[in-house]
Amino acid sequence: MLARTADNLYWLARYMERADALACILDAAQRLVAMPQATGATTNEWESAVATAGCVPGFRAKYDKADARTVVEFLAFAPENPASIRNCLDIGRQNARAVRTALTGEMWDAINGAWLELHNFKPGKTHGEELSRFISFIKETSLRFDGSAFRTMLRNDAYLFSRLGILIERADATARILDVKYHVLLPEPARVGGPLDYFQWVSILRSVSARTSYHWVYRDSVKPWLVADLLILNRQMPRSLASCYENLSRYLDDLAQFYGRQGNSQRLARGMLTTLSNAKMEDIFQSGLHEFIGKFLVENNRLGNAITEQYLA
Amino acid sequence: MESQSDSIWIDPTLAVGMELALTRPSNVSPAAFDEMRAPDGSIRPAYSALAGWLTATDQDVLEYRRREAEFIFRRIGITFAVYGEAEAQERLIPFDIIPRILTAVEWVKLSRGLEQRVKAINAYIRDIYSKREILRAGLLPEDLVYQNEAFRPEMNGQQVPHDIYVMIAGIDVVRTSPEEFFVLEDNTRVPSGVSYMLENREIMLRLFPELFAEHMVAPVENYIDDLLATLISVAPATAPREPTVALLTPGIYNSAYYEHSFLADKLGVELVEGRDLFVKGSVVYMRTTEGPKRVDVIYRRVDDDFLDPLVFRPDSVLGIPGLMSAYQAGNVTLANAVGTGVADDKAIYSYMPEIVKFYLGEEPLLNNVPTWRCREPEHLSYVLERLPELVVKEVHGSGGYGMLIGPTSDRKTIESFRAKLKHNPANFIAQPTLALSTCPTLVEKGVAPRHVDLRPFVLTGQDRVRIVPGGLTRVALKEGSLVVNSSQGGGIKDTWVVDL
Incomplete structure (x- = not known):
């Protein structure tokens, strides 16, 4: 095309x-x-x-x-x-x-x-x-x-490009919410339990339309570290970073198969998927949620540019 | 030469004798031919079922269906842009739900005339860019060709596949009596409107299946297959057996963009803009997600001037640098060919009967409207004397702009036009005001006759000429108006060719 x-x-x-x-x-x-x-x-x-x-x-x-x-x-x-x-x-x-x-x-x-x-x-x-x-x-x-x-x-390249657009944008949007609100998700004892924070967590869930999904996944009251887990690592959650990359990687592989050729975007997507698959929430909190998100935003943007360079220019 | 032009000099009294009656100001002329109703009030056979349906159907129901049709049009995005109207960038052409009906017998006669005319046009363009026998025979003044803005010296001696220059023509015809059709204009560059012909039919089939059950309406949907067959048949000799066709559009801001995307979609070919194509080694390629792909036939909806900035207008951003080199090397076919405008300006138009006779040795089957060329002094003085009776048009004008319709204009308009005409007579031609036929049309006060014209589309391929039965009927919605152009308040109708 x-x-x-x-x-x-x-x-x-x-x-x-x-x-x-x-x-x-x-x-x-x-x-x-x-x-x-x-x-x-x-x-x-x-x-x-x-x-x-x-x-x-x-x-x-x-x-x-x-x-x-x-x-x-x-x-x-x-x-x-x-x-x-x-x-x-x-x-x-x-x-x-x-x-x-x-x-x-x-x-x-x-x-x-x-x-x-x-x-x-x-x-x-x-x-x-x-x-x-x-x-x-x-x-x-x-x-x-x-x-x-x-x-x-039709399930052809046109479909794949439109899926890629949705997923790159979705990953970006979820990461931005986390970037702005990361401080209320930090598991510091002092912050936990305040009524204001509770509504902040609920609000984060609402901003990704996951108010109900949360309870189905965790069967627990709203806890900040679980909210972070849902938005970052949980593959059941379609707007989580992990789910976005699971699909990005899959659709990019489909595209490579369709055209019979691989490139930089396939490698970048697979790399990020591996990072997210191996990550644990404790480790992310340990090494800094904010830094993690900041790095993700940069990488996600890099993948967008790689797709443009490989197919769209 | 003078004697040649004398031969188509039409005396106004003769014109009236030919039933080219002048319309009276501000009303439908009683002389206008009513396609539904005979002078005695009886309904002509082609319209009998429709007339019955119109009488039986409530005005409110008609109005409701009209709004429904408009809703569908807007929903699927059939709009057109009007240049110079910022606030109404996308407008709908008013669609009239009452079909215009021609009989199969009338159609056969008309389509024979169209085929003849387009054949002659192709022979004429070929001649102009090769031996120029028509000039040597003294049938056409040389300056009309050489000074013509649409004449492209780059085409001299250029071979085109199967000598076909105009693959897609839109010939505007009007009807003045049961027997007579006049060609008003030949459109041999990038004629538009065919998407309306196809969509009008789709909408009618959706809204009025009961009417189709009562009429044997010839289908038009095969136009798409005909167009594709035509385009493939003119592929260059170097192209593979399944040539790659693309439709070149100026882009989404062009007034006919909807049509471009509609046709590309139905044809199953890529809709490309200039920036999607590039030329390397005199071959045209398009940029795809898998790298460059060779293009063999370009159905171009971009004017000559903008095709290639290296050859034509250097400021064009719509074109493809080097396209003409690929074209001249015979590696790509452009449909229509470059330089076809030399056949369709209004001064050349007046010579069309001679052109048909010269190339085909046949009498023209379709009438030409008698035309006074203001470039010729005696024609000019005749026209100046009778401005209030005549229609005066710019030689290169289109879209109904820059013209004077004498009978419906006030004195002030006429006088200011007179000054323009005197200032540059060669830029104008004049014609008697034709009494265009009328068709029943849904207007505010009910169903009333309105003037119509018809644009059938003539496809010329290597194997044969194809014309789908019908075309685009345009209707002047304002009472008494003769201007059918969509940019000037005209509407459109579905056109039915029926077997009685």
């Missing part, structure tokens, strides 16, 4: 996944600030939402204060934020138009329909109940897009 087509498919998938991740971040922040305990807290949940989305400088350039209005506006709608939900859908649809022939009708319907509906949500008016509606709309959009890709695409 055309390198440009593959590139568009890959980025289309990334943008759709990013829109979903942003919606989850907004959802979690909105729930957390509604907690009475949060009112006296020193950290501002809206600020950490901006940090998790990775766009602090852009936000600071436009607003003085992070609150419900400014953050929702910036993360969901702001045209000057290249990674706002609106821009994700806009650019995603533009990519989709450019590779219309590589998409199934169902996938095009999902993204084009969402793009048309997006215009019903107005920046200044999306708060409270309307914000909840907006968040569900975005989540449903990515579900529909992902679902129609899964159900209708």
